[in-house]
């Protein structure tokens with residue numbers, strides 16, 4: 001008998017497993033998906049530790065997880081694009097499709113979005129999940145289900161890089177070398193950026209970034225934002241500054257330095273989520289005529305492009321996975337992510353078998369140094 005065991009956050013630092021009823025198809029366009037793999041996102045860890053992100057507060061027990069891939073096990077009567085047995089990447093947020101943002105093509109900004117593991121909605125660390133078929137993306141034969149679980153953070157990066165309007169030949173600085181920052185660097189390269197500078201406060205993360213998509217790295221210093229920006233521009237040989245600066249850290253010092261790194265007339269994109277209010281070098285923004293944009297989740301075409309980038313070999317998501325653990329070890333996996341020991345861990349669905357091997361090869365000494373320096377990078 002297939003299990004619908006679910007990993008539930010009851011309150012901060014209090015999780016449990018619960019067998020829940022297998023969900024039923026609600027609409028003719030829905031499909032039922034057996035979850036194969038789910039990645040742990042910083043936001044899941046943040047809810048687990050603190051019970052809230054900004055105004056999203058966990059008030060009732062909530063199933064965690066939203067970075068999933070699965071296999072279609074049942075299709076509604078109106079579904080034409082998917083069949084039983086199809087392997088899919090799951091887009092985990094469902095907009096109303098009727099409001100002004102939805103109708104203008106910006107469904108990620110829908111105020112009535114139902115998003116997995118954003119309270120009050122349950123997430124995907126469970127056995128089975130129902131979703132509208134057009135939010136389930138069939139994986140090409142050369143993309144595995146484990147890679148499929150990484151499509152969600154890759155779609156976040158695709159949206160950020162699209163917001164930055166990265167052009168061939170441009171220089172792109174990415175603040176923060178966590179999974180989102182690393183993927184932003186990889187997508188920027190795929191969009192034709194010739195210089196990608198990864199910035200972090202943890203040398204081990206920069207070492208990884210250098211072997212991944214970054215052409216240059218910069219270890220952020222404990223100096224003023226202006227001086228940090230000046231040193232970064234000089235070390236990475238950016239001349240008058242970077243064409244594009246992306247924040248994928250959510251950290252105040254990184255956001256402040258960014259405005260001193262971007263060139264005159266360049267573009268800054270806020271992808272990281274940190275404190276709600278951070279002081280911002282507004283004069284630099286004004287005097288340089290910087291274009292500043294936000295980026296929230298993903299929208300039209302982002303999942304499709306993310307899958308195409310993986311299928312075409314332009315973005316390697318497998319390289320970010322440190323290990324796959326069985327469902328029963330979900331809490332242990334959350335602890336490893338919280339401790340900063342890994343880039344990305346996948347949790348196998350409760351009906352999936354794995355050996356639980358895990359490579360925590362990110363330099364632990366350097367990560368400890370970073371923690372001592374006050375980094376969490378987490379929203």
Ligand SMILES: NC(=O)c1ccc[n+]([C@@H]2O[C@H](COP(=O)([O-])OP(=O)(O)OC[C@H]3O[C@@H](n4cnc5c(N)ncnc54)[C@H](O)[C@@H]3O)[C@@H](O)[C@H]2O)c1
Pocket residue numbers: 041042043156175176177178179180181199200201202205220248249250251252253254270271272273274295296297298370375376377378379
């Ligand atoms: N915009 C969106 O829709 C969206 C979606 C998912 C995640 N996020 C946010 O994006 C950010 C990155 O996500 P992630 O999963 O990679 O998180 P992460 O915590 O793994 O990575 C953040 C990185 O920033 C680094 N950092 C911290 N302070 C820094 C500083 N002063 N300068 C440079 N680097 C610094 C950390 O060491 C860490 O490596 C988070 O803030 C997350 O909340 C945004």
Ligand SMILES: OC[C@H](O)C(O)[C@@H](O)CO
Pocket residue numbers: 041043053056115117118152153156273297379
């Ligand atoms: O990738 C999606 C993000 O993790 C979520 O939007 C989260 O940060 C808020 O619920």
